[in-house]
Amino acid sequence: MSSSLRPRPVPGLGSALIGAEEEALVLDVLRRKEPFRYYGTDFKSTPPMVATLEKEFREYIGTDYALAVNSGTGALEVALAAMGVGPGDEVILTAWSWISCFTAIVRTGARPVLAEIDESLNMPATEIARLVTPRTRAVVVVHYQGVAADMEPIVLEAHRRGIFVLEDCAQSLGASYRGRKIGSWGDVATYSLQYNKVATCGEGGMVVTRDQRIYERAVRLSDLGNYRPYHATIVPPHEAAFVGGQYRMSELQGAVALAQLRKVEQIRARCRALQARILPRLAGLKGLSLRKNPDPDGDLGFEPYLLLDNPAHVAPFREKLDARNVNCGARTGTYPQYNRDYMKSPHMTAHPATSPFRDCQEWPAPGYRPADFPRTESITGRFIALPLGVLYTDADADHIADSVIAVHGEVCG
Ligand SMILES: Cc1ncc(COP(=O)(O)O)c(C=O)c1O
Missing domain, CATH: 3.40.640.10 (Type I PLP-dependent aspartate aminotransferase-like (Major domain))
Known part of the structure; x- marks a missing residue:
């Protein structure tokens, strides 16, 4: 750039x-x-x-x-x-x-x-x-x-x-x-x-x-x-x-x-204000939806999520946002439990006798395999996180919204 x-x-x-x-x-x-x-x-x-x-x-x-x-x-x-x-x-x-x-x-x-x-x-x-x-x-x-x-x-x-x-x-x-x-x-x-x-x-x-x-x-x-x-x-x-x-x-x-x-309310107010500058501008972009929120009056607003319809668009979308110096991520340290290292065998505890999975005949047992979570796999493969910081300025928020709209045109248009 x-x-x-x-x-x-x-x-x-x-x-x-x-x-x-x-x-x-x-x-x-x-x-x-x-x-x-x-x-x-x-x-x-x-x-x-x-x-x-x-x-x-x-x-x-x-x-x-x-x-x-x-x-x-x-x-x-x-x-x-x-x-x-x-x-x-x-x-x-x-x-x-x-x-x-x-x-x-x-x-x-x-x-x-x-x-x-x-x-x-x-x-x-x-x-x-x-x-x-x-x-x-x-x-x-x-x-x-x-x-x-x-x-x-x-x-x-x-x-x-x-x-x-x-x-x-x-x-x-x-x-x-x-x-x-x-x-x-x-x-x-x-x-x-x-x-x-x-x-x-x-x-x-x-x-x-x-x-x-x-x-x-x-x-x-x-x-x-x-x-x-x-x-x-x-x-x-x-x-x-x-x-x-x-x-x-x-x-x-x-x-x-x-x-x-004693600063949490200040953090909440600032992040919500930043998010409020960004999200309304993204509503209605084709092939892109926002994270569902059961109570929009109550969230903290520090990490808006974009959900793309097409998982193949996620990597280029992120790369292009990143190239515009927009902080974004596909992961936030969280990823599915069934993909974690301690899930490689049912003997996941320091002493195998204390493992709650010690009696499993097959491993991964049903309920602990990626194929058992089609909805989670689909959603987490399609989102982009836009972390905001309490020190972000209004202009930073506007740059995020401008960038998402521009990148959407390039990738999903
Ligand atoms: C949902 C959730 N639970 C628990 C924890 C654990 O907190 P701590 O890192 O203070 O042990 C974290 C930390 O990231 C978390 O995100």
């Missing part, structure tokens, strides 16, 4: 806004010399950062309890075990989902049962009816890249059958559905605060729930079985002690995460 090519805009959501607010809270932790969440230098008082983060998080989501942990993966492991998912159980999960959604289920001893996505790139409620068995204990609903799944029919379908709903909100902190924040619809929800997420502290996670028992179990699972006095002030303990892992968040992570949580 010519030397007048527009420079590539700087990507990033919360990470791009790290600044004075994060700095001030981190310095506060360091100056007090109190980086541990459960006690400070007097070994008695509760330091403020993680506790305040949990309080503001549950208020923001509109739920009763929030527990900070050290990653989104840790949040999934804790939440699944807190619901009582374990060996012999099945958990329904979209095949198109992040590594941890699958591995966290496997690590409880339960078997992930893979569902198709629809054009929203999320799970439709009809997949629960198709895949449920007497062993189904839970469904993990991933709100993929800023757009809520269609929660009302999902929750109705799952609860009618006595199945728990876990909302994985790792990629969608701040999105809402029918006027309520996602994470407040299911029995439990998890979040990630990893670097690429809406809000970040490098590594971090959150478990939220309205259920006192799930909260207490999650606390114990995250802290070596302990239920410390701080949590007893929130919910008095009822459960017999059991063995837990160590998934605690530090005050340093909590400080950054707190400053970032």
Whole structure:
């Protein structure tokens, strides 16, 4: 392209806004010399950062309890075990989902049962009816890249059958559905605060729930079985002690995460404004549709998706956008579970006896082969992601829309 090519805009959501607010809270932790969440230098008082983060998080989501942990993966492991998912159980999960959604289920001893996505790139409620068995204990609903799944029919379908709903909100902190924040619809929800997420502290996670028992179990699972006095002030303990892992968040992570949580609405507003400059201009382009969205008032808007009718158009379309310095991708780190390395044999766990697939006679077993997912294969082979950053300018957004229209004319015209 010519030397007048527009420079590539700087990507990033919360990470791009790290600044004075994060700095001030981190310095506060360091100056007090109190980086541990459960006690400070007097070994008695509760330091403020993680506790305040949990309080503001549950208020923001509109739920009763929030527990900070050290990653989104840790949040999934804790939440699944807190619901009582374990060996012999099945958990329904979209095949198109992040590594941890699958591995966290496997690590409880339960078997992930893979569902198709629809054009929203999320799970439709009809997949629960198709895949449920007497062993189904839970469904993990991933709100993929800023757009809520269609929660009302999902929750109705799952609860009618006595199945728990876990909302994985790792990629969608701040999105809402029918006027309520996602994470407040299911029995439990998890979040990630990893670097690429809406809000970040490098590594971090959150478990939220309205259920006192799930909260207490999650606390114990995250802290070596302990239920410390701080949590007893929130919910008095009822459960017999059991063995837990160590998934605690530090005050340093909590400080950054707190400053970032306070910026989520700003990030959401900016990304939605950028998206609103782009999407209306693309409606009606022949052979191209936009990601289905069950509630256009609620999404975060940081990653519009184009779905091309013709899969052969995807590679040239992307190359031409890239040549115009438009950030775009066919993948976002997510790809189908059935194509992942750990799926090469049913002995996918560190110790083969703990694999939920150890008794499978053939592998890949039915339900774990690409041919079993015609809809997911078709959709994911046809889309182009247009990631936006919170620092993108209006002119950057206009350049994206201009480029898509021009490239559409060249490739699909
Ligand atoms: C849908 C989903 N779930 C869980 C996770 C895991 O989060 P973390 O990287 O904080 O462990 C991610 C991270 O990318 C994710 O996208």
